[in-house]
Amino acid sequence: MLTVLSARAQTGVAEPALAPCDAVVQAFLQRWDISGASVAISKDGRLVYERGFGYANLARTEPMQPAHLLRVASISKPVTALAVMKLAEDGLLTLNHRVFGPEGYLRGSYYNEVIQDQRIYDITVRQLLEHTGGWNRNAGVDDLSSSDPIDFPLYVAKAMQASNPVADSVLVRFVLSRGLNFTPGSRFAYSNMGYLILGKVIEQVTGQSYARWVQQHIFAPAGVREAHLGRNLLADKQEREAEYFSKTTRESCYGTGQQVPMPYGAWNLEAMHAHGGWLFSARDLVRLVLAVDGSATRPDLLTAATIDTMTTSDEPNRRYAKGWLVNKDRSTWWHTGSLDGTASCVVRTAAGYTWAILLNGRALPNRFWHDLEELGWDCLRAADGRWPAYDLFAPEQNAVRLLAKPLGPTTARLSWHNGNGTGRLLVLQEKAPLTALPTDGTNYVADASFGRGATLGTGAVVTAGPDSAVTVRDLEPGRTYYARVVEYRQSAGTGEHPVYALDGNPVLEFRTPALPPVLARRSKAVRPAANASRRKRPGKATIQASRPAPAPARDAAAPASPTPMASPSSAPAPSYLARLLAAGREWLR
Template sequence: MSQDGLSRRDFGLIAGAAGLGATVLGGCSGAATAGRQVAAARTWRTTGTALAGLGGFDTAVKAFMQKRGIPAGQLAVVRKGRLVLARGYTWADAATPATQPTSLFRIASVSKPITATAVQRLIQDGRLKPTDRVATLLGLSTAADPRLKDVTVLRLLQHLGGWDRDISPDLMWQDAEIAKRLGLPLPIKHADIMRYASTRKLDHAPGTHYAYANYGYMLLGRIIEKASRQSYGSYVQAKVLAPRGIKRMRLGRTLSRAPGEVGYHSQFTGRTVMDNTGKTVASPYGSFSLENHDAQGGWLSTAVDLVRFAGIYDGGTSVLNTTSINRAFAKPQTGVNANGWYYGCGWMVRPMKTGRNTWHDGSQPGTSALLVRRYDGTTYAVLFDQRDDPSKLSYSDIDPALYNAANAVRTWPTGNLYSRYF
């Protein structure tokens, strides 16, 4: 998504998505592929429906997947509230089941707008305040760094809490180290990560420096549980997804697949963090704990359900009111880039001449995801079951490819496919 020739990739390379896992895991090497091996002789298959005049989207995704050898992909496109494209794409051997528009994918950090929406709903209902202190809400010790008292709910939403993975390792990818330090067996839990984090100093004073922090969004998940008196997943299902008619989305599992969920592929392996065996596993299946990543990177979704979720921010729904939506896109106290974009509450935001572009990307071993809301009423979500391959081509290139495909549409179709994909 560009303005004055600047791409959203500029933001993505700095802000990242759900973990930069291949670099954090450290011990990854080899050429393992999760699940069944994809045979050399691949066939291209497309499922679902695209209304007239939208062939450029199919062309863009096909070229992207074939150049990188991605087995499964999915795309949904909305124009001014109407679903106009819902596709599943397969580039694999003929024996591999075709990806459907209803297949579930891990969405990595595209989970963050979902978590932020749940927090906004709690604020809207008077059960939280943006100024509430996180240490007080969660009973976190501030002995190691009294500045932790100044971390608020709003600062977590805007990545202004003071944790900086460019200075200290990302706490959400340090399971083995945390277990060692605390003398615990693997797998560790949310409470263990929080206890360990509270023994360390912040990298910045809260509110003074933007730094993308997966840990902050994990904390928001625990705050949702505290304020709602429900599990994180149950509250999101009831207050965010159900009002939009979204029934397929659910929290994923590290070592098992939900019905209809795709498999995940990576050229890398790593040591498991799911037990103490130290065994080498395919990176998507145990080199990180999807359960611990829940609020910051643990959801499964279809592309159709993601664009349906994004419609909350178009207004006129029972989930968020105008005040909450405006808060989501408001400029933070710091962190506005010289090129004009910034991180709001769960969304990256770029003001345009008319309206704004808002988006979030996601990346984990075996997963690449992107959700975009354009200034002109076009929304799309694209999901892949792979984020790395021997080609070393950028996966963020899908961003301008789809943006350009949308720009090339001269006349948007007037139909609506939503009724087919409930």
């Protein structure tokens, strides 16, 4: 039964030659009882595989899509490392500079006043990047089995006399007050707190919040839009964010005393920003790595020298460089991430392959992590080089400046400035913003008469193509409408598959004018007939095939039939407004 359900839930652009790759992922999910996965693979800078598997929500009713966002946990560390390396390249910090003390980047009293262990003043940026700063999360503190405060946020809040949920800055003060487990630089010990402190360094030297600087200076230049910091609670999740499966509960980090699921309120994700707080789609995580991979397929954000430094490991650990695990010859870089309800893996290879695998569940045995790290390699072996020539990356630039100008009670003119796709959908919905979004590989038939085009939830597609404006007809007077422009790319370069950019789309709310009072009263009598007429319209057309259907061939032996003249009965029916005005004039007589 699981096999049937999972197979039905596969989404994204299907490529028959890559069915063996699909089967490998399906087998992994079934073996480890994982509800959903998003997998993206690039070859030589082209996104050649983007697939969703299983389910994105706890009710198991929503299929996982390639555009879903998932928590990536510790894959946030490479993001922070990229930001630090970019700042170093731009001369805003140096890797060997001290972090704390009078000469450090974090020289203020807020952090330094709690320091008792003088060795803390010797910690450098480089040591934090390489996990040699002096903290060992397995050593324990204050009679607790762990010394990593992400494991006991309620205790930290009480010890530091802070409110719940505890802020990340309070976590930093806590670890500083408890001292180090070893001399900085003398050994390796994986440290979440080291990267949380790096986030504070980024804020100090840039004068911006960590998230804002990363979005502006790392993600935006790389064309990455599908990346956000996560929130603690299910009610606060991002648009298109998947939901996370876990059977474990713990006391809420909000201090309510309530037992809650680990992914939703037990972990204080909002205090993990720089070491474990990011959400990504698999495809945009691949896009980010391609922007720093050192290959010539796409422009890099960092110079070759900076990339070399970032991926060079030093003693005392030769496997972990600066934000990346690396193999002996540095031909492969990777990182994994893990939290209750989340497991992730991203890999870059010298052979031109990059992939990201994001799950909304996890297992704990070491064999699970071995299988997850091997899953991408298993996909490559299953594909056996049969990669398509297309590139499924969605447009990097959305349309902007969406405007609406009502032309009357039932008509409005909408316009916008195009992004860098080949086309865009304008979707219109009454009463509430659009929540159902287009899916890659699906074409949608548009109609400027509202309600006649393809439907997305309760919204309707009113235009699809290269235009930058549309006049929408058959709206209801005095009603509120919500518009959203979705940029897409569909060309020979995408194999004629439409691929949609779903993050940061321009949205707009507008209201049609009400009818004059006399016509409004009269409209109550004619509206039932108008609604009945609308119900008789053709069904909403959604074409599932990505490639356009070929035009039917005309029989060369048969002459073309002359176009008949339109009879009076075939004249277009008067519009709703025209019928309403005519009825009003008749009533006034």
